[in-house]
Amino acid sequence: MLEIADLATAYGKIQALKGVSLTAKANQVTCLLGPNGAGKSTLMLTLAGILRPQRGSVKFEGEELVGLTPAQIVARGMALVPENRLVFPGLTVRENLLAGAYKRRDNVAIRSDIEAMFARFPRLGERQEQRAGTLSGGEQQMLAVARALMSRPRLLLMDEPSVGLAPMVVAEIFSIVRQLHQEGVSLFIVEQNAHMALKVAQHFYLMEQGSVSFSGNPGELAADELIQRAYLGQQRAQRSEP
Amino acid sequence: MTQALQLLIDGVLSGGSYALVALGLSLTFGSLRRLNLAYGATAMLAAYVGAWLHAQYQAPVWLVALAVVASAILTGAYVERLCFASPRVDPTQSRGLPVAGADGQEVVALASSFAIWMQLEQLAVNLLPRHLNTFPSLAAAQDWQLGELSVRPDRLLIGLAAVALTLGLAAWIERSRAGLSWRATAELRIAAHLVGMPVARLQAVGFACACALSGLAAFAVLSLDGQVTPMFGMWMLLKGLVAAMLGGLGSIRGALWGGLVLGVAESFSQELWGAQGRELCTYGLLLMVLVLPWQRLRRGPLNAGFA
Numbered sequence: 001m002l003e004i005a006d007l008a009t010a011y012g013k014i015q016a017l018k019g020v021s022l023t024a025k026a027n028q029v030t031c032l033l034g035p036n037g038a039g040k041s042t043l044m045l046t047l048a049g050i051l052r053p054q055r056g057s058v059k060f061e062g063e064e065l066v067g068l069t070p071a072q073i074v075a076r077g078m079a080l081v082p083e084n085r086l087v088f089p090g091l092t093v094r095e096n097l098l099a100g101a102y103k104r105r106d107n108v109a110i111r112s113d114i115e116a117m118f119a120r121f122p123r124l125g126e127r128q129e130q131r132a133g134t135l136s137g138g139e140q141q142m143l144a145v146a147r148a149l150m151s152r153p154r155l156l157l158m159d160e161p162s163v164g165l166a167p168m169v170v171a172e173i174f175s176i177v178r179q180l181h182q183e184g185v186s187l188f189i190v191e192q193n194a195h196m197a198l199k200v201a202q203h204f205y206l207m208e209q210g211s212v213s214f215s216g217n218p219g220e221l222a223a224d225e226l227i228q229r230a231y232l233g234q235q236r237a238q239r240s241e242p
Numbered sequence: 243m244t245q246a247l248q249l250l251i252d253g254v255l256s257g258g259s260y261a262l263v264a265l266g267l268s269l270t271f272g273s274l275r276r277l278n279l280a281y282g283a284t285a286m287l288a289a290y291v292g293a294w295l296h297a298q299y300q301a302p303v304w305l306v307a308l309a310v311v312a313s314a315i316l317t318g319a320y321v322e323r324l325c326f327a328s329p330r331v332d333p334t335q336s337r338g339l340p341v342a343g344a345d346g347q348e349v350v351a352l353a354s355s356f357a358i359w360m361q362l363e364q365l366a367v368n369l370l371p372r373h374l375n376t377f378p379s380l381a382a383a384q385d386w387q388l389g390e391l392s393v394r395p396d397r398l399l400i401g402l403a404a405v406a407l408t409l410g411l412a413a414w415i416e417r418s419r420a421g422l423s424w425r426a427t428a429e430l431r432i433a434a435h436l437v438g439m440p441v442a443r444l445q446a447v448g449f450a451c452a453c454a455l456s457g458l459a460a461f462a463v464l465s466l467d468g469q470v471t472p473m474f475g476m477w478m479l480l481k482g483l484v485a486a487m488l489g490g491l492g493s494i495r496g497a498l499w500g501g502l503v504l505g506v507a508e509s510f511s512q513e514l515w516g517a518q519g520r521e522l523c524t525y526g527l528l529l530m531v532l533v534l535p536w537q538r539l540r541r542g543p544l545n546a547g548f549a
Contacts, residue, residue: 086433098422
């Protein structure tokens with residue numbers, strides 16, 4: 001569904017992505033794990049069209065996305081739930097959802113989709129006229145997911161959905177991920193919380209210093225070993241030996 | 243008593259003009275989170291085009307009005323391209339910070355719009371080198387008498403237009419789909435990109451609307467005065483800024499309230515302490531708004547946005 005080949009992105013002189021290649025299959029949950037500063041969020045922003053890559057290709061259902069605007073990418077059926085939520089703080093919950101449906105013109109379906117979101121996230125329904133900036137972190141995360149879903153994406157990208165949230169809220173977020181997967185939405189998730197991510201994912205990648213260093217299926221490798229590789233820099237330590 | 247009432251009426255009516263002037267400025271700040279220092283100069287140059295048409299070709303009033311608004315939009319497009327055109331999102335600055343656009347670009351926009359201000363002023367002086375140029379007025383200024391009170395009909399018309407425009411614009415921004423996308427873009431540009439909004443185009447359109455309003459305001463004020471000088475740009479920026487800040491910069495309805503408060507305050511202080519007292523009062527008000535931690539102002543730039 002999503003094929004990334006040799007993708008490289010830089011902020012000025014800082015090379016954040018150094019040729020990333022990975023694939024997210026349809027009807028799967030694919031996870032990308034890795035420590036802070038590995039380039040995970042840069043990858044997500046590049047996929048969404050916010051950042052322009054220096055080279056490489058991103059194919060979504062066979063179509064090249066590099067060079068398209070964020071609006072065109074959303075219209076193709078791929079939406080990003082950004083890191084730190086980034087809901088519109090001064091707009092109400094309902095207005096945030098309406099904003100999420102910006103590329104759609106089917107007003108009746110938009111309205112019924114909003115009601116469906118309120119059914120799926122009852123706490124958003126209770127706060128629909130409240131400004132999004134007054135919501136708790138967990139509620140904002142739900143709103144960010146709901147806002148992205150309002151564009152009816154076939155592939156949902158999520159950047160660190162669990163960051164800064166209480167364990168119970170994290171569990172809630174991941175149960176939503178499972179639900180969406182069952183409903184046929186494909187997901188590509190960037191996570192630091194490896195335990196949670198490996199529970200929902202069918203396939204995972206490990207990213208370090210701007211490139212993919214490892215990939216596999218959960219279960220092939222003990223979670224502890226994986227986490228050690230991802231966050232304790234075992235690979236890096238090995239590599240630095242001559 | 244009658245005198246106080248007359249002063250109030252005069253104040254409210256000139257407040258209408260101030261509100262009109264503040265509206266465009268507030269709209270620019272609301273949609274871009276940037277201050278446009280070339281705001282007054284843009285409108286002044288547009289007014290000069292109108293005055294030139296009037297002097298050279300005896301253009302009728304409606305044509306002058308149209309020319310002023312059109313030139314304000316054109317000049318505004320020039321200012322927007324040079325100072326405010328949306329840069330590519332830099333996620334190193336905007337990521338993770340749900341705070342409206344406090345970035346280095348603001349300083350660049352401020353400084354460059356000041357340079358454009360000077361440039362436009364010089365352009366106007368070159369177009370019509372005389373300091374004072376006549377500007378056509380809306381109608382023969384025969385005051386309406388209501389007992390001992392008097393009202394200038396064109397002033398009344400402009401005051402009503404200011405109220406209608408403000409309330410209409412505010413309602414449109416709150417209710418319409420386009421208004422929603424404007425507010426969203428102003429709040430969090432990166433998120434607006436992510437939901438698929440054409441951010442650069444929305445901001446350019448918002449800027450053009452603000453410039454059209456500034457042209458309208460310039461025409462209204464100058465048609466009351468019957469003359470235009472190169473100082474008009476400065477006047478418009480100052481009065482507009484004070485009125486807009488009184489009401490909370492970036493707030494549409496606030497521009498109306500700010501304009502009215504400023505108008506009434508000026509009208510009374512002029513009567514009590516003369517012209518210098520009036521100026522003192524204006525800047526006193528501005529200082530008060532800046533110093534006092536008003537809820538309204540605090541809300542202004544961040545949340546109220548287009549409220």
